[in-house]
Amino acid sequence: MxxxxxxxxxxxxxxxxxxxxxxxxxxxxxxxxxxxxxxxxxxxxxxxxxxxxxxxxxxxxxxxxxxxxxxxxxxxxxxxxxLADALDGDLHPIQRAFVDAHGIQCGFCTPGMILTAKALLDENPSPDEAEIRQALSGQVCRCTGYAKIVDSVQLAARRLAGEEETP
Ligand code: FES
Ligand code: FES
The missing domain is CATH 3.10.20.30 (Beta-grasp domain)
Incomplete structure (x- = not known):
């Protein structure tokens, strides 16, 4: 062979x-x-x-x-x-927002969700709910029902825009 x-x-x-x-x-x-x-x-x-x-x-x-x-x-x-800060290990703001807005349950879908959200927010820093759902439509989550994931992306967008502080 x-x-x-x-x-x-x-x-x-x-x-x-x-x-x-x-x-x-x-x-x-x-x-x-x-x-x-x-x-x-x-x-x-x-x-x-x-x-x-x-x-x-x-x-x-x-x-x-x-x-x-x-x-x-x-x-x-x-x-x-x-995605996290290589020097000090701080979570990226999108990762932090997923934690804070409870967009994670088992976590299996989370890396793909967060990276897809990053690509969306890089292109469109202020997406509405329909645009978020459209961008994430190929990402399957068996746990969250998606509402908390949408909340997480909206929270990340506000924080990245400086409209809301990260605690
Ligand atoms: S493992 Fe690649 S799309 Fe499901
Ligand atoms: S959090 Fe479990 S699959 Fe999405």
Whole structure:
């Protein structure tokens, strides 16, 4: 049996450059979790249906379970591990808002939710409820009923805009 061909994958993940020797058929989710030990992105369905594997690729939300590593050569990837302050460990304001507004129950969907919310707020700092629900419509949560998640994104938007202080 022949050994599968490997490629050198150059990736920037959470601001750090990596050159990784990987099989081109491996998914970005496998590379993040198994090669880099970044297990914040979860494998829920593995088929693109739930959003728990969502990461930002060059600032856009993407399903890491459906993304072949070979297709993101040279990309910049942000995972949930890269969101908190690397120096002092402080939570990102969106993470803090999810805690404060009770947008988290079991937490399985939370990394994908928060990264999707980040992409939304980067593009639209003051979304209305319909825009938040639309942006998060591909993210499945089995626990919260979504209302608290919408509250969390609205709270994050107000804090990021300086309209409300973080306690
Ligand atoms: S694990 Fe990727 S969409 Fe469900
Ligand atoms: S908090 Fe449990 S799946 Fe969303």
């Amino acid at each position: 022949s050994t599968p061909r490997k490629i050198v994958l150059a990736l920037t993940v959470n601001g750090q450059d990596h050159d990784l020797l990987v099989e081109p058929r491996r998914t970005l989710l496998e590379v993040l979790r198994e090669e880099l030990g970044l297990t914040g992105a979860k494998e829920g369905c593995g088929t693109g249906g739930c959003g728990t594997c969502t990461v930002l690729i060059d600032g856009r939300p993407a399903r890491a379970c459906l993304t072949l590593a070979a297709d993101v050569q040279g990309a910049s990837v942000l995972t949930i591990e890269g």
